[in-house]
Amino acid sequence: MKEYRPQEIEKKWQEVWEEKKVFYTPQRSEKPKYYALVMFPYPSGTLHVGHVKNYVIGDIVARYKRMRGYNVLHPFGYDAFGLPAENAAIEKGIHPEEWTRKNINTIRGQVKKLGISYDWSREIATCDEEYYKWTQWIFLQLYKNGLAYKKKAAVNWCPKCKTVLANEQVKDGKCERCGTSVTIRHLEQWFFKITDYAERLLNDLDKLTGWPEHVKTMQRNWIGKSTGAEIDFPVEGSDTKIRVFTTRPDTLWGVTFMALAPESPLVEELVPEEKKEELQEFLERVKQQDRFRRTSVEAEKEGFFLGRYAINPVTGERIPIYVANYILMEYGTGAIMGVPAHDQRDFSFAKKYGIPIKVVIKPADRDLDPEKMEEAYEGEGIMVNSGPFDGTPSSEGIEKVINWLEEKGIGKRSVQYKLRDWLISRQRYWGAPIPIIYCEKCGIVPVPEEDLPVRLPKDVEFLPTGQSPLSFHEGFKRTKCPICGGEAQRETDTMDTFVDSSWYFLRYVNPHLEDKPFEPDDVNYWLPVDQYIGGVEHAVLHLLYSRFVTKVLHDLGYLNFDEPFTNLFTQGMIYKDGAKMSKSKGNVVSPDEMIEKYGADTLRMYILFMAPPEKDAEWSDAGIEGVHRFIKRLWNTFYTVLPFVKEENTENLVLKNSTEKELRRKLHSIIKKITEDIEGGFKFNTAISGLMELVNHLSQYLNSVPQEEWNRKLLREIVEKLTLALSPFAPHLAEEFWHDLGNDSLVVQQAWPSYDPKALEVEEVEIAIQINGKVRDKVVVPVDISEEALKRIVLERERVKEYVDGKPIKKFLYVRGRIVNIVV
Ligand code: ANZ
Ligand code: ZN
Secondary structure, three states: OOOOOHHHHHHHHHHHHHHOOOOOOOOOOOOOEEEEEEOOOOOOOOOOHHHHHHHHHHHHHHHHHHHOOOEEEOOOEEOOOOHHHHHHHHHHOOOHHHHHHHHHHHHHHHHHHOOOOOOHHHOEEOOOHHHHHHHHHHHHHHHHOOOEEEEEEEEEEEOOOOEEEOHHHEEOOEEOOOOOEOEEEEEEEEEEOHHHHHHHHHHHHHHOOEOOHHHHHHHHHHHOEEEEEEEEEEEOOOOOEEEEEEOOHHHHHHOOEEEEOOOOHHHHHHOOHHHHHHHHHHHHHHHOOOOOOOOOOOOOOOEEEEEEEEEOOOOOOEEEEEEEOOOOOOOOOOEEEEOOOOOHHHHHHHHHHOOOOOOOEEOOOOOOOOOOOOOOOOOOOEEOOOHHHOOOEHHHHHHHHHHHHHHHOOEEEEEEEOOOOEEOEEOOOOOOEOOEEEEOOOEEEEOOHHHOOOOOOOOOOOOOOOOOHHHHOHHHHEEEOOOOOOEEEEOOOEEOHHHHOOOHHHHOOOOOOOOOOOOHHHHHHHOOEOEEEEEHHHOOHHHHHHHHHHHHHHHOOOOOOOOOEOEEEEEOOEEEOOEEOOOOOOOOOOHHHHHHHHOHHHHHHHHHHOOOOOOOEEOOHHHHHHHHHHHHHHHHHHHHHHHHHOOOOOOOOOOOOHHHHHHHHHHHHHHHHHHHHHHOOOOHHHHHHHHHHHHHHHHHHHHHOOHHHOOHHHHHHHHHHHHHHHOOOOHHHHHHHHHHOOOOOOHHHOOOOOOOHHHHOOOEEEEEEEEOOEEEEEEEEEOOOOHHHHHHHHHHOHHHHHHHOOOOOOEEEEEOOOEEEEEO
16 A cells, blocks of 8 residues: 655645646636635744644635635735834844845745645735835825825834834833833824724624624724713813813713813913923823823823813803823813713822812612712713703713703714824835925925835845934935926835735735736726635734725725625634743744644644634644544545545445445535535534544444445545545645546546435334334334434333333343334
């Protein structure tokens, strides 16, 4: 028997697939289209088995859909711009491009060894000129339509990476990449106006029925829609009014102070001369505090009394105005009305500064005594001490008070979103240059489309200065104004890499098109993506940005769809020794090593078999060993059977006995189950169990039936269907089997195995039941029922119970398929 040498057969079949271009996708076909997409990797080094899981899941989907008769687009590429390349340049003196290309080559080699069915002719890297030219084009479309703008902004600054970070890249006040505490800087920055799309990005989540609920929830929370009112509070002794945003206008009668964000321009305006110095000290201190943490309920509240008062517009009461660290300038109006009795943060603040607490919402079950309250009462109740609204349930009060305020002209209905505009400027080299020119005469001038790309120069110096290295490159920086021809300067910031990845799924459709980013007819044919697969870590940013850019291009008439991904699957992570794999922990499982040891088919099968793919799972060396043993057993079984079936076909298959019938029934029911496991939601682990079960039944048959009696046609049917069903999971092995079965064709180009519903029927027999020598009853049971199972059924029957009549059973004899004899 030939020996299983995975490294040999895998290489062989990979070459055949490549040579015959079997995975090259025609742009159009008679077949229905299916776009299976995996999140492209950031080429920062080598792949670990977590990436492999992503690509293997994608490959199963792609291969399965091809066998199901679809024209499948399954592309691959690299999210190749970004900070680590530049940091490597600073640390190791390698040019970011060189570093990136080297990593891309490594990754491509790794992926090819896995036998993933990508159409390599569509490979893209976002750092390619032919790609970033179109990223710049997208910037220009946004700019021309008022969706890209520049403003001075307080930005998150990572002192270690020396770069601006988007809010999304700050985790708990720390830089997502290096963990350094983030500080604030004021810089001129480019933004995309994603807030214009907040409502649609929120509402259209309801359309995405093929997305996991938890991802949609994360997006909803990120967009963070709040409805309420904006209310104006006049300042005593001034014409100024402080406008606040509140979601609880029903608590307006309980306001006992006001608070401004430290960054609010009103602070400077209102502070009396004699308090200026003291204020400055306070501001300097709190502005350093982490903007995300300082607003949390737990954070220590700090305030500064401005010495000024506002007037509550509904009660006429005089209320002190503070600056407080827990008020954000970026949300609502940057000012609040403080209601200590009903807001926990206001409560802590009031306690600390001795501000009165005034109850205006009374819970149904008790009275609140402001003197004794230990925390705010934030729930619903009845409005009290609230003038005309006394007795109104707070739930209705919110609406009623808003209407009343609008009538009186004191306030108005308002909707706020947590979502901020997307800050896309990066003071870095390794990204797509922002295609903008500054001219003294003409101002901000977009680079004309025909002048794209704005090329990244190669010869730059990498110094950790905090400014874009491009700003020191005179040749890049100095240019001519496209309008007046005068001396002008280029923008030296590059774009956030999330811009690159916000449209790559469109580029795969026409990856090398020279005069357009894509052909609208082609993208409208291929998109939306039918199945997108990736990590849940991209649940907010990447997916939200991609949805946004898709909607913009839709509105500009380029796309006839406005959601890019119909179905989304988020795979679980692979842990090792109870921890996330990372180089620093030294617990990375390298796919190369596993492939060398066991072959790619074993690695693929093990990754899918270890757990349901959406679940996190723990890598186990014993686990992969086990799967490898199964594959070897499968191999041996296959080649034991092969000589008997090689010349056979399955025409006129006759089943001689119940053993054969039962074996065929199992074959068909397992094929059915595997099909349903794949269709019904990525249950690849149980699909693989099905394959294992089938191999067990087959070897049982081979071991228990003498060789001369083997039903060759049946065996042919089994190994054929087994090979076909195996092929998405272990494609090289399946190709080898298929070839050795005498086929000239490739298994990857075959149809998915069907099952015969008739074969699923369990054969049944009627059994006579004799009690003390007389036939008293009859029962219909499956032919192969065990004696034990039969006994249970028989003794439960009413007629049998009647005759046995509680007496002990002396004898129970089963003549298989015919009769039961009971003696009592
Ligand atoms: C008075 C009030 C009384 C409030 C009450 C709440 C409870 P969400 O749901 O997150 O939108 N707020 C408004 N702007 C703020 C800012 N820039 N920084 C910090 N806090 C701000 O929260 C809205 C509530 O958060 C608003 O409603 C306001 O406090 C506060 F019993 O106004 B509320
Ligand atoms: Zn000019």
